[in-house]
Amino acid sequence: xxxxxxxxxxxxxxxxxxxxxxxxxxxxxxxxxxxxxxxxxxxxxxxxxxxxxxxxxxxxxxxxxxxxxxxxxxxxxxxxxxxxxxxxxxxxxxxxxxxxxxxxxxxxxxxxxxxxxxxxxxxxxxxxxxxxxxxxxxxxxxxxxxxxxxxxxxxxxxxxxxxxxxxxxxxxxxxxxxxxxxxxxxxxxxxxxxxxxxxxxxxxxxxxxxxxxxxxxxxxxxxxxxxxxxxxxxxxxxxxxxxxxxxxxxxxxxxxxxxxxxxxxxxxxxxxxxxxxxxxxxxxxxxxxxxxxxxxxxxxxxxxxxxxxxxxxxxxxxxxxxxxxxxxxxxxxxxxxxxxxxxxxxxxxxxxxxxxxxxxxxxxxxxxxxxxxxxxxxxxxxxxxxx
Numbered sequence: 214x215x216x217x218x219x220x221x222x223x224x225x226x227x228x229x230x231x232x233x234x235x236x237x238x239x240x241x242x243x244x245x246x247x248x249x250x251x252x253x254x255x256x257x258x259x260x261x262x263x264x265x266x267x268x269x270x271x272x273x274x275x276x277x278x279x280x281x282x283x284x285x286x287x288x289x290x291x292x293x294x295x296x297x298x299x300x301x302x303x304x305x306x307x308x309x310x311x312x313x314x315x316x317x318x319x320x321x322x323x324x325x326x327x328x329x330x331x332x333x334x335x336x337x338x339x340x341x342x343x344x345x346x347x348x349x350x351x352x353x354x355x356x357x358x359x360x361x362x363x364x365x366x367x368x369x370x371x372x373x374x375x376x377x378x379x380x381x382x383x384x385x386x387x388x389x390x391x392x393x394x395x396x397x398x399x400x401x402x403x404x405x406x407x408x409x410x411x412x413x414x415x416x417x418x419x420x421x422x423x424x425x426x427x428x429x430x431x432x433x434x435x436x437x438x439x440x441x442x443x444x445x446x447x448x449x450x451x452x453x454x455x456x457x458x459x460x461x462x463x464x465x466x467x468x469x470x471x472x473x474x475x476x477x478x479x480x481x482x483x484x485x486x487x488x489x490x491x492x493x494x495x496x497x498x499x500x501x502x503x504x505x506x507x508x509x510x511x512x513x514x515x516x517x518x519x520x521x522x523x524x525x526x527x528x529x530x531x532x533x534x535x536x537x538x539x540x541x542x543x544x545x546x547x548x549x550x551x552x553x554x555x556x557x558x559x560x561x562x563x564x565x566x567x568x569x570x571x572x573x574x575x576x577x578x579x580x581x582x583x584x585x586x587x588x589x590x591x592x593x594x595x596x597x598x599x600x
């Protein structure tokens with residue numbers, strides 16, 4: 214999968230609308246952890262969404278264009294080999310405009326048909342996952358990588374030009390020459406690292422990098438850390454040893470433990486904040502809640518801004534196929550308290566809750582850190598920040 218660049222999303226958002234030529238936007242969940250998707254259920258989900266949207270279009274010309282776009286997307290998905298957890302497609306056949314992107318994160322199934330590509334979910338996915346810049350450096354070469362969503366891409370490389378070389382001499386001249394050469398080499402190295410630090414600042418802005426990791430010989434990364442501009446130095450989180458010739462896969466393997474450690478620290482802070490705020494909340498001013506019953510009630514009301522749940526959590530419950538209501542327990546007659554439709558039992562109520570939150574523009578986050586997970590499990594394993 215390619216690394217999705219912020220500029221790409223910005224260009225999509227700024228794409229000028231064409232009169233009488235709408236764009237079909239499709240977000241399709243391919244998550245293999247959903248048993249339905251393992252049997253190609255995402256194709257059925259896509260077809261259902263497109264048919265529902267088609268039924269809402271009354272203008273004959275617009276309907277014909279939609280059907281062309283929908284057929285193109287259906288054909289694309291029919292022969293799709295899933296490589297991520299979600300697929301994003303923007304399509305306008307009449308303008309020969311097509312965009313598709315595999316994402317390693319789970320997005321809710323949604324479709325839109327409007328004048329411009331619907332990029333809000335793409336932007337939210339990128340905002341949710343921090344972007345790390347990894348700088349692999351020695352005294353003659355610097356390589357820049359961007360890491361996000363478990364993916365890595367090398368974005369630029371800079372060579373020392375011209376590399377400093379010296380010629381051999383003899384006697385006392387050789388000693389003086391070596392001293393001069395050493396001073397010149399040190400000066401060339403400092404200039405080179407300063408240039409690399411300046412380029413790093415530009416790359417951070419271009420790729421919206423949140424944090425920096427320096428990799429290479431310890432003495433070189435220490436020197437470069439000293440030369441970083443203040444705006445860059447404030448985002449430096451780690452220095453690690455690595456050969457400048459390392460392959461991208463090896464760079465990623467080295468970076469992931471650092472990223473994982475920082476993510477775990479953030480999860481602990483998140484759970485602590487959730488529990489603290491929920492305990493301080495009053496019945497009239499609720500900002501956060503804990504426990505399955507309270508969370509499902511808030512999900513049904515569309516009040517959840519950020520759903521937080523412990524990794525591995527399974528919640529049995531019931532959902533209404535008629536109006537989508539979720540409950541962790543069945544009413545006395547197992548009928549929906551809102552529309553009276555018989556409620557269906559499910560072993561994965563959390564899946565439905567997560568889908569509803571994502572569909573409403575919220576976020577759903579799984580807590581994997583053992584300490585943070587234990588703290589959340591002590592409060593029922595699930596909680597939410599409210600709108």
